Amino acid sequence: TAGYEYSKEDNIEKRMWEQTKRAIEDADVCLFLFDSRDGLQPYDEHFAQLLRQMHRPVILLANKCEGKLQEDSIGEAYKLGFGQPIPFSAEHGLGMQDLYEALHEHYVKLNPKDKTAEKSEENPTTDNGMEEISEEAWKKRTIQLAIVGRPNVGKSTLVNALLQDERMLTGPEAGVTRDAITTAWEYQGRKINLVDTAGLRKQSRVSD
Numbered sequence: 001t002a003g004y005e006y007s008k009e010d011n012i013e014k015r016m017w018e019q020t021k022r023a024i025e026d027a028d029v030c031l032f033l034f035d036s037r038d039g040l041q042p043y044d045e046h047f048a049q050l051l052r053q054m055h056r057p058v059i060l061l062a063n064k065c066e067g068k069l070q071e072d073s074i075g076e077a078y079k080l081g082f083g084q085p086i087p088f089s090a091e092h093g094l095g096m097q098d099l100y101e102a103l104h105e106h107y108v109k110l111n112p113k114d115k116t117a118e119k120s121e122e123n124p125t126t127d128n129g130m131e132e133i134s135e136e137a138w139k140k141r142t143i144q145l146a147i148v149g150r151p152n153v154g155k156s157t158l159v160n161a162l163l164q165d166e167r168m169l170t171g172p173e174a175g176v177t178r179d180a181i182t183t184a185w186e187y188q189g190r191k192i193n194l195v196d197t198a199g200l201r202k203q204s205r206v207s208d
Contacts (some may be wrong), residue, residue, distance in 0.1 A: 029056070036074060
């Protein structure tokens, strides 16, 4: 999500929270990250209170936890009320197994009668190693559609218009979208992945 910063004014921080809130409402499980190097901040506690009010399962990740110096902040995180924090480092891939096990518990609760999907037949390959598929299978493939252009021309607004939903964070400020964001969409039975990109600038115009 875009992150959370508290604001009552109609600015980008408020819109960030609105988009984050929508994502939480749609989620089966939330991963709540806090910076274990900085320890718990007032914003973390305020955000935790908002999460509790939304009644979604939460897994607490103590991120940037590469050494023993972060042990104090991990212990402090118990007061957020989300159980045992998972020592984690997204940058170094630490704690992935613990995260998998925590997520798997929720998966089992959501899918108590889930069965292993049957393996589909392997497609033959052509001489160049590409899969050879039938025309019918080709029509069923998901279309990858990238929306590109310079910053602030309305790429995210276009995605919202296609989806008929305020899914992307928009606003008058240039550079609201910082990363490519993929959203699944279905139109007339055809599956499409809409990729909202961050925008293109000429190198000579980049000053910072």
